[in-house]
Amino acid sequence: GSFLHLCLEHLHITGNPQEDAQAALNFGLGHFSLPVPDDAELRENAAAALQWFAAQPQAGRWLQTGWPEHSLMDAEGRLMRVDLLVQEPWGPLVLDYKSGQPEAAHVEQVQAYLSCLEAGQNHAPGSARGLLVYLDLRRFQLVEAHGVSALAESCTDLLPAPEAQV
Secondary structure (H helix, E strand, O other): OHHHHHHHHOOOOOOOHHHHHHHHHHHHHHHOOOOOOOOHHHHHHHHHHHHHHHOOOOHHHHHHHOEEEEEEEOOOOOEEEEEEEEEEOOEEEEEEEEOOOOOHHHHHHHHHHHHHHHHHOOOOOOOOEEEEEEOOOOEEEEEEOOEEOOOEOOOOOOOOOOOOOO
């Protein structure tokens, strides 16, 4: 998980998802704080997950304009860290990268982020949305304050149109 997060922070979209993914993977291999096993399958899976994300139409804009590892503080003073926070025309979007299978705890985590964003900012209630990005599954899941979507191959139909205003 942490290794892929580092690679995603250094994923630069040029329009060639395969090369972009390989460059991010190479960065991660050279800069990760722990030894990365010399496991061809692990590296191939990481490259495939990065390539899938790099190929998403919104990924370039999100990575270019978003704030990676953005800190939030809840009402009790607990510090939380969002993988990527993007300000969309309709409101804030939290991207939370996950490996493995979906869990209820993932949804609860993103809902805590959304609650914190709406409590501390000048955002209309319900305007903040979260997107769980399941890298191993190559699927998205929309998270809202009081609901969650099914897993989807594309996030385009899950999110409001980019030009939508609150």
